Amino acid sequence: MKFYSEGIPGVDPQELTGRLIVIEGADGSGRSTQIDILRDYLENKGHATVNMGLRRSTLVSEELNQAKQGNVLGEITRSLFYATDFADQLENRIIPALKAGFIVLADRYIYTLMARDITRGADREWVRSLYGIALIPDLVVYLKVSPAQLVERNLCKNSTLDYWESGMDLGLSRDSFDSFIRYQKLIQKEFALLQKQYGFITINGNLSSRAVAKEICSKVTEVLGD
16 A cells, blocks of 8 residues: 555555545435445455544544534634544554455545535645545545435435535525535535546446445455455
8 A cells, every 4th residue: 555645654554455445425425325335245255344434533523523513613723623533543543454454444535625625725735735644545436416416315314404514614605505505516526626636436426325336346346356
């Protein structure tokens, strides 16, 4: 494996014999469902897996969740909060699992964080350098779902739209529905640029979960050489 930049000091990527599979996508894209399906698929084939995702660090996840509830986080503060959350999981969860030969399934990775920051005006090079510590995944799948479909799925699941996922902090619109649509279009535009840079595989998330899962499992099988 390789790091995007200098990586974590003292870690030899050659010792990381596991695999890192990333599923990206907005809330409502079906990421968590696909992670569950993929985990079962891999474990049934005899592979040991470990999950990771955003805001799961034992170091700052609780504080980050509390800060998000107040909707008062500044741009740089939020970026550094998430970067710290990621770095802690990378060092204490992802790398040990990869060293032990596990397949790490990431429910979102650095790309969502980068897209969010850049959409909110962060300097591209600063964001890129911030996540230079990240390992390069063996596979990145981006589930692209139309904004209108995302609205429907989120409302069915939560009966409301998340403040941050709607981009309400950006002042795009006073109406949460309209803001959500506009914000998701901006995020998808940024993901299109990131895809060219980092080589994602994009899958149509509007399809049935079964159809999406079949495509993801096929790509993973190719990567693993099973």
